[in-house]
Amino acid sequence: MxxxxxxxxxxxxxFVATGLxxxxxxxxxxxxxxxxxERLALHAYDVLVLDRDLPRVHGDEVARRLVAAGSRTRILxxxxxxxxxxxxxGLDLGADDYLGKPFEFPELVSRxxxxxxxxxxxxxxxxxxxGLRVDTVRRTAVRDGRDLDLSPKEFSVxxxxxxxxxxxxxxxxxxxxxxxxxxDPFTGAVRVCMSKLRAKLGEPALIRTVQGVGYQL
Numbered sequence: 001m002x003x004x005x006x007x008x009x010x011x012x013x014x015f016v017a018t019g020l021x022x023x024x025x026x027x028x029x030x031x032x033x034x035x036x037x038e039r040l041a042l043h044a045y046d047v048l049v050l051d052r053d054l055p056r057v058h059g060d061e062v063a064r065r066l067v068a069a070g071s072r073t074r075i076l077x078x079x080x081x082x083x084x085x086x087x088x089x090g091l092d093l094g095a096d097d098y099l100g101k102p103f104e105f106p107e108l109v110s111r112x113x114x115x116x117x118x119x120x121x122x123x124x125x126x127x128x129x130x131g132l133r134v135d136t137v138r139r140t141a142v143r144d145g146r147d148l149d150l151s152p153k154e155f156s157v158x159x160x161x162x163x164x165x166x167x168x169x170x171x172x173x174x175x176x177x178x179x180x181x182x183x184d185p186f187t188g189a190v191r192v193c194m195s196k197l198r199a200k201l202g203e204p205a206l207i208r209t210v211q212g213v214g215y216q217l
Contacts, residue, residue, distance in 0.1 A: 002177055044073070046074065051079055097115060
């Protein structure tokens, strides 16, 4: 799952990004509305965490343009303007959710996950296949009763493969959905992650490489 954080307070932006990454999301950050629109035009983000009071292009205008373009990116407005009339105005602009500052971080993570579920076909929180049980809420993965102890990146890749329900997923799609904009597509990051994931899953092998296409569970 890929998230864009648009927040002009750099310390707060870094705090939010770090926490979301620890929760297993791929996160990019920008600090003004113009950069937010540029990133949104380049990448298909699942969720935009949007401060309303952004420089260059106001957060309200970012929301308007995103909605007008018919984007599937869900908008969570995160702002100090938390009065009822502010929330109503933000939701009327096209925001899918609204969270006032200060906030409790577990609530932010929960709201981001909920928005992602709205933007994708509905899936159960517990995904199972071939003796594999993945709890996408608690972010635990077990195979035949054995805890897999996956890293956040490995968990994200496994979840994407499970959600594909047997279809092959390309390395490009995995890179786009599970890594942030700083990932170098030529470093073999997907291949390395896949090798570690396969080792943790053990035998018999659950992931196969589809030559010229990608990876299939």
